[in-house]
Amino acid sequence: MHLSKDLRPFRTIGLASVSLFLFLHVTAQIPPGYYDPAAGLNGVQLQEALHGIIDDHTAVTYTDLWVRFEQTDRTPDGKVWDMYSDIPGSSPPYLFEFFSDQCGNYSSEGDCYNREHSFPKSWFGGENYPMYTDLFHIYPTDGYVNNKRANYPYGDVGSASWTSLNGSKLGGCIDPGYSGTAFEPVDGYKGDLARGLLYMAVRYYGEDAGWPGSEMFDGSQPTDWALELLREWHVSDPVSTKEIDRNNVVYGIQENRNPFIDHPEYVGLIWFNPGLEASPGLPELSVSAYPNPVRNRLYIRIQETGDATNILLTGITITGCQIELSFTEEAKDLLVVNTDCLDRGMYFLHLTDSSTGKTTTLKILK
Secondary structure, three states, X not given: OOOOOOOOOOEEEOHHHHHHHHHHHHHOOOOOOOOHHHOOOOHHHHHHHHHHHHOOOEEEOOOHHHHHHHHHOEOOOOOEOOOOOOOOOOOOOOOOOOOOOEOOOOOOOOOOEEEEEOOOHHHHOOOOOOHHHOOOOXXXXXXXXXXXXXXXXXXOEEEEEEEOOOOOEEEEEOOOOOOOEEEEOOHHHHHHHHHHHHHHHHHOOOOOOOOOOOOOEEOOEEOHHHHHHHHHHHHHOOOOHHHHHHHHHHHHHHOOOOHHHHOOOHHHXXXXXXXXXXXXXXXXXXXXXXXXXXXXXXXXXXXXXXOHHHXXXXXXXXXXXXXXXXXXXXXXXXXXXXXXXXXXOEEEEEEEEOOOOOEEEEEEEX
């Protein structure tokens, strides 16, 4: 059951404001004190606090989205950044030009791009504002691939009935709890899409009365199987520079932010355990880390499998920036992480055992 309340008034802005935001997004960052109301909270209390911080955003019009995409989803070389066709680290099969390649009619991949609601509009009841134009879940994507995805849930696909040119798949879902048709994007964008959907669960918390929902969401809240999936995608594909830049640009437009880009740890604090421990439904890697706070070297003891050679390690700052860390296996069950390069502050280390799939997240202070 979800709390209900009347939708508060929201503001709309038109194309006349575009030139202003072209300059604002360059310097937009987290305002001082922006997340202060959420400090020290977890669970529903944290979700409610974040909702209070990011609701009542400035809503653009549906037509405006075409112009906003040139601000929010522009590749370094000026093309449309389409997560349904791009191949991270490699050359995509095709590129779209802004405006001239808008859909339009299409008969195959590469014909044109359109406006993809990653949280489909049928899940919140149609062309209802401000959900209908909320940029944190709307992206420019290939029209043909968008049509293939339709309003199916995201999920991990086993046997694909269709595969896009960049490797996105449509087919039967193999995630526990859902066996229907799902759409699986490429690994490099799973975290982006997961954090966009989790944003919806906070932004519209208590404002989802009458939402039809789907197999993936009960109103604005993820179902149990979907929450496990989104948490796994969030951890396996950490926040990227692309997301941080996009978050800042959208903030300049909508005057609200995606908390899970600014503070990736909020996912664990709201839906799992306050210490970012793994949820009961996701295998947890058993480790210990010392000293904490750390100075120059952090020792991570692999307690269960005892094999450090299988561990994949990713470092994340409190603001969501991914950091490079060097480490060695000093013993078969021990990782030694060089932390000389880190400034003072809080960090999150995501560890995954590649042989078992078990994962955990450590909060480290320096």
